[in-house]
Amino acid sequence: MPIYSNTQQNIAEQLSTEKINISKWMDWKWQLRNSIKSVEQFESLLGIEMDEKYRKKIKETLRKFPLSITPYYLSLINSEDYSNDPIFIQSFPSPKELDISPHDMEDPLAEDKDSPVPNITHRYPDRVLLQVSNTCAMYCRHCTRKRKVGDVDSIPLKQEILNGIEYIRQTPVIRDVLLSGGDPLMLSDDYLDWILSELRTIPHVQVIRIGSRMPVVLPYRVTDSLVAMLKKHHPLWVNTHFNHPREVTASTREALAKLANAGIPLGNQSVLLAGVNDCPRIMKSLVHKLVENRVRPYYLYQCDLAEGLNHFRTPVGKGIEILESLRGHTSGFAVPTYVVDAPGGGGKIPLNPNYLVSFSTNKVILRNYEGVITTYQEPDSYESTFCDRKCADCNLQLYLNDAEESRAIGIEKLLADHDRTISLVPKKNERMERRDSER
Numbered sequence: 001m002p003i004y005s006n007t008q009q010n011i012a013e014q015l016s017t018e019k020i021n022i023s024k025w026m027d028w029k030w031q032l033r034n035s036i037k038s039v040e041q042f043e044s045l046l047g048i049e050m051d052e053k054y055r056k057k058i059k060e061t062l063r064k065f066p067l068s069i070t071p072y073y074l075s076l077i078n079s080e081d082y083s084n085d086p087i088f089i090q091s092f093p094s095p096k097e098l099d100i101s102p103h104d105m106e107d108p109l110a111e112d113k114d115s116p117v118p119n120i121t122h123r124y125p126d127r128v129l130l131q132v133s134n135t136c137a138m139y140c141r142h143c144t145r146k147r148k149v150g151d152v153d154s155i156p157l158k159q160e161i162l163n164g165i166e167y168i169r170q171t172p173v174i175r176d177v178l179l180s181g182g183d184p185l186m187l188s189d190d191y192l193d194w195i196l197s198e199l200r201t202i203p204h205v206q207v208i209r210i211g212s213r214m215p216v217v218l219p220y221r222v223t224d225s226l227v228a229m230l231k232k233h234h235p236l237w238v239n240t241h242f243n244h245p246r247e248v249t250a251s252t253r254e255a256l257a258k259l260a261n262a263g264i265p266l267g268n269q270s271v272l273l274a275g276v277n278d279c280p281r282i283m284k285s286l287v288h289k290l291v292e293n294r295v296r297p298y299y300l301y302q303c304d305l306a307e308g309l310n311h312f313r314t315p316v317g318k319g320i321e322i323l324e325s326l327r328g329h330t331s332g333f334a335v336p337t338y339v340v341d342a343p344g345g346g347g348k349i350p351l352n353p354n355y356l357v358s359f360s361t362n363k364v365i366l367r368n369y370e371g372v373i374t375t376y377q378e379p380d381s382y383e384s385t386f387c388d389r390k391c392a393d394c395n396l397q398l399y400l401n402d403a404e405e406s407r408a409i410g411i412e413k414l415l416a417d418h419d420r421t422i423s424l425v426p427k428k429n430e431r432m433e434r435r436d437s438e439r
């Protein structure tokens with residue numbers, strides 16, 4: 001597809017009374033101003049017509065979960081077979097969004113609970129999410145923060161963002177800050193520049209990451225001036241969100257190339273979605289297109305238990321099957337990590353097919369992607385170094401100021417030589433409560 005197709009020209013003409021040309025179409029602010037927010041407009045631009053009853057149901061859905069799509073993203077829909085179209089399914093509401101199952105949660109990842117100050121989610125020891133925008137160019141139907149979409153469709157005030165930044169400044173363990181949202185690239189270049197500059201005055205912030213779907217839904221947002229601004233704030237990483245190979249177009253390629261040429265490492269976080277990409281061949285095609293464009297497939301998410309996402313969920317087995325079709329079959333760096341984001345806020349849990357078949361004291365039995373079963377002979381003489389965390393007395397060399405002091409937590413703690421903990425026991429455990437009451 002060319003960078004400006006006939007379909008796009010057609011859509012642009014319908015949206016505008018003034019004369020439209022390619023440079024108007026590629027103006028991201030024009031795209032945002034002309035975002036489609038009603039069912040009728042969506043239908044007329046696609047040249048389709050839904051039956052009256054269905055449209056009524058859609059409108060009910062919209063009251064709870066609003067609709068918004070950029071003219072660009074809409075132009076990628078194949079109107080001949082729209083109801084199966086992966087772009088349509090990701091952007092157009094479904095009455096199924098109102099089927100709330102008993103397992104669904106408003107805030108499945110307990111982000112609101114792990115929030116020490118507004119706009120910050122501090123879940124992991126050394127990194128935080130900083131929500132700098134409450135809005136997006138396109139409202140993904142599978143959004144895990146659906147509860148917030150369209151709520152306060154706005155950019156937080158400087159003071160609110162400063163409060164978040166102040167928390168980061170006062171918390172020296174934070175070495176990695178993820179700008180999230182909403183979509184951080186909804187902010188103007190200047191506003192984003194200000195946030196990044198503030199963060200860069202904090203010595204312990206080593207890396208900054210931006211999570212944005214703009215390269216997918218509004219690639220024209222990636223302008224030369226945006227990129228020139230971003231590259232002043234290195235080390236800066238960008239993670240984007242492609243779900244289907246059809247989303248990779250001439251325009252997205254250009255956007256990705258601009259970012260990569262600015263030295264920004266690019267990653268992709270896909271969500272496994274029923275009816276969109278729950279297919280090993282689709283996922284393989286997607287990861288190939290990503291690496292071709294210097295984007296490293298980073299995560300493949302199991303769909304969250306958020307309200308209104310039931311119809312998008314697949315069994316975990318589908319994700320395992322997809323990984324099975326990738327690992328070994330294609331370049332290692334094209335294989336994402338498949339994760340379940342633990343309901344209740346336990347963070348991301350990676351899942352893999354089983355490769356460890358069995359083991360004894362001196363042998364490990366493994367299988368590869370072809371089903372070949374092989375033996376790895378363990379070393380006869382491995383002297384493990386007892387670690388008491390006194391690096392100065394150890395023969396392994398680590399300069400002490402590189403030994404970042406963090407307490408071992410979780411399974412790492414159980415494995416540690418220097419810690420006497422022998423088990424992790426859930427807070428509410430009947431057996432332990434019985435012990436306590438018998439005493």
Ligand SMILES: *Cc1c(COP(=O)(O)O)cnc(C)c1O
Pocket residue numbers: 121122123124127128129178348
């Ligand atoms: C995903 C996520 C992160 C980043 O996790 P990585 O595995 O480092 O990419 C940080 N904080 C929260 C709350 C997250 O959900």
